[in-house]
Amino acid sequence: MGVTTSFEPAKDIPSLEGKVILVTGGNAGLGKQTITYLAAHSPARIYLAARTASKASAAIADIRAAVPSACEIIHLPLDLTSFSSIAAAAQTFKARESRLDILINNAGVMACPYSLTKEGYEIQFGTNHMGHALLTKLLLPVLLETAAQDGADVRIVNITSMGHMMAPSGGILWDQAALEKQNTWRRYGQSKLANILFTRELAARYPQITSVSIHPGVIITDLYQSLRQNFFLKMGMWVYALLFPVLPGHFKDTRGGALNQTWAATVGKEKLQNGGFYKPVGVLAQGSTYGRDMGLAKKLWEWTEAELEKYGY
Ligand SMILES: NC(=O)c1ccc[n+]([C@@H]2O[C@H](COP(=O)([O-])OP(=O)(O)OC[C@H]3O[C@@H](n4cnc5c(N)ncnc54)[C@H](OP(=O)(O)O)[C@@H]3O)[C@@H](O)[C@H]2O)c1
Numbered sequence: 001m002g003v004t005t006s007f008e009p010a011k012d013i014p015s016l017e018g019k020v021i022l023v024t025g026g027n028a029g030l031g032k033q034t035i036t037y038l039a040a041h042s043p044a045r046i047y048l049a050a051r052t053a054s055k056a057s058a059a060i061a062d063i064r065a066a067v068p069s070a071c072e073i074i075h076l077p078l079d080l081t082s083f084s085s086i087a088a089a090a091q092t093f094k095a096r097e098s099r100l101d102i103l104i105n106n107a108g109v110m111a112c113p114y115s116l117t118k119e120g121y122e123i124q125f126g127t128n129h130m131g132h133a134l135l136t137k138l139l140l141p142v143l144l145e146t147a148a149q150d151g152a153d154v155r156i157v158n159i160t161s162m163g164h165m166m167a168p169s170g171g172i173l174w175d176q177a178a179l180e181k182q183n184t185w186r187r188y189g190q191s192k193l194a195n196i197l198f199t200r201e202l203a204a205r206y207p208q209i210t211s212v213s214i215h216p217g218v219i220i221t222d223l224y225q226s227l228r229q230n231f232f233l234k235m236g237m238w239v240y241a242l243l244f245p246v247l248p249g250h251f252k253d254t255r256g257g258a259l260n261q262t263w264a265a266t267v268g269k270e271k272l273q274n275g276g277f278y279k280p281v282g283v284l285a286q287g288s289t290y291g292r293d294m295g296l297a298k299k300l301w302e303w304t305e306a307e308l309e310k311y312g313y
Pocket residue numbers: 024025026027028029030031049050051052055078079080081106107108109110127159160161162215216217218219220221222223224257
């Protein structure tokens with residue numbers, strides 16, 4: 001464990017001139033704030049990947065109001081619960097761009113009732129892991145082409161959570177029907193453990209790209225929507241709102257919550273351990289025993305590949 005890195009986006013983000021950036025879940029919460037931070041530092045373009053067009057255009061208007069000098073920000077339609085939507089998003093991106101410097105796989109859902117994605121994966125595992133795994137796979141050719149250019153510095157930042165500690169016994173339950181018997185937090189834990197393992201294997205297979213996973217901290221965003229349905233949890237969140245200023249790793253709002261992923265996307269690459277898992281801000285962390293299990297990482301990679309291949313990807 002290290003000491004929290006001081007990071008002030010306005011002064012610490014270097015010039016991003018010429019870089020093309022893609023952020024999933026950019027229409028709300030941490031993704032939107034991350035784009036707000038990055039847009040002020042002159043990248044060529046930022047793709048705000050999101051499934052709800054009206055929320056995406058409202059987010060772009062808000063970001064422009066906050067950062068009048070913002071670079072071009074383009075809504076890329078993307079629904080991570082559908083492989084065909086992901087493939088269309090990757091195709092649209094590749095038709096427009098010949099480089100991708102920073103991919104931030106940020107979108108996510110948490111504590112949802114059991115349901116399945118279009119291809120039949122548990123909704124949290126399917127959205128948070130399978131969807132991003134396919135998107136990353138389809139964007140890898142352009143990421144690798146960019147990495148091969150002189151002076152390139154290509155990053156993949158995957159947003160995980162300390163919630164990965166809640167993964168079920170064994171780490172990953174492959175049988176999606178068996179996941180119905182696990183409570184929603186264990187299912188979320190599995191999806192976030194998968195984000196850490198996927199990142200470790202990505203770094204091992206593609207060392208020319210810097211891939212890290214990060215826990216953003218705890219920040220009340222729309223992610224906590226399902227908790228607000230329950231009176232006691234709602235009261236708990238109210239009490240929490242009074243306590244958060246004294247809790248380490250807890251942030252009042254998305255300005256604090258987006259720091260770690262923005263740091264990971266822009267800090268000098270010599271400061272990052274490829275495949276590493278970081279707590280806020282910039283603290284290399286161990287995570288759970290499952291999260292360090294390279295045998296499990298390899299198994300998850302191979303299982304995911306086999307699943308994607310079943311659908312022709
Ligand atoms: N907030 C925290 O305390 C916390 C803690 C640990 C980890 N995280 C992680 O941080 C990331 C961002 O969370 P947040 O707090 O910013 O939550 P948020 O405000 O709820 O934002 C989540 C984003 O993901 C998008 N999304 C959800 N399902 C999607 C799908 N099927 N296709 C495309 N986009 C989808 C949402 O889009 P829509 O608006 O269209 O639904 C939204 O833009 C997540 O990966 C989460 O697990 C957050």
